[in-house]
Amino acid sequence: MNKGSDRLIAYFGYGSLVNLATLATPYRHAVPARLKGWRRHWQSRPGDGWPERALLSVHRDNACEIHGMLVFDGASSLPSLDERERHYDRVPLTPQDISLACNKAPEMLQSLGHADFFVYVGRAQQAGKPPLLQSYLHTVMDGFLASHGEEGLSAFMRTTAGFDREILEDLHAPHYPRMTPMAEARRRRFDRMLREAGVRFAGDPAADAE
Template sequence: MADPYFFGYGSLVNLSTHDFPDPRPARLKGWRRAWRHTDLRPVAFLTAVPDAGSEIEGMIAHVPKNDWAALDEREWAYDRVPATQSISHPLKHEVEIAVYAVPHDKHNAPSNHHPLLLSYIDVVVQGYLRAFGEKGADRFFETTDGWDAPILNDRAEPRYPRHQQLKPTETEFVDDRLNRIAARIVQTA
């Protein structure tokens, strides 16, 4: 029987945000990330979207207690999509890997009413910096759509529930990359 793992491509790359067992760097072929919103949440969040010409880095981790139902409940806004054959990883034993993605017909572009949270971006980029270095964090920006959306600066009072304290160099990196892509930072939503 294959060991169950899932592929994380956003905040789950930041190992400070969870305690899922056996996290390992991995790559998912045929997908990109996109900032999207649904009617289920007041702010935009990351989802994976099919893209035959793209590949994204992330982390795989073991499904706790082999309990897909509990993980499905945690990721309730997403569908679990089988992805074993699309993921390259360092594991040598047989695994079953899924990726969580919002169904295409259930998400929309971010807006002023559904902005990106800077505290969420900080967490994700911090994870990529620590797992994949600056080049990996740059690849995160390059393989993620939706950067034209408004970004709510909530650093002083983070709204993202798993926010993390960034080192000054990490904050500088995030701010520099957002400046490079001409991101629109707003103070209120």
């Protein structure tokens, strides 16, 4: 499919997709946005050769609005996107679900056909409470800080349920293949924020007491 005939699609990213450095496809346009009526949460995921770890997903919550990234791409990228999000299903959205700054994105949204605008939602979770992945979380948090500033980073922590679990500290041998580089001081800050949200690190007094 050539670029001229490539149908336009758009999706709302609420985790690693907020960090544009992790995108593997040559997207057309991306703009920080908010999704109304949804909340993020951590859940279990099927095993796929990686150590068991938590998966970030969303569920409907009319009282919540979450920060994220609205990404426009060509339909030819769908196979790659679906492979990346293979533990997720595409759920259709409408332009009315999105809040964003005034730019060309609203007009682009209105031009989309049915099911061409969506969010990836994790499939039904399995039993258990697997750990979070430090390399993934640092990349996600860095994306929110870059795209939404301090307010957006704080909102990510506040509007995500399920931080009360252990973390797999893998920065020296990252399991997340798209971990982005950043200063050590920023990593330490992110870890402090995670502890404040209830995440348990190895060696923490609260973790040792369990």
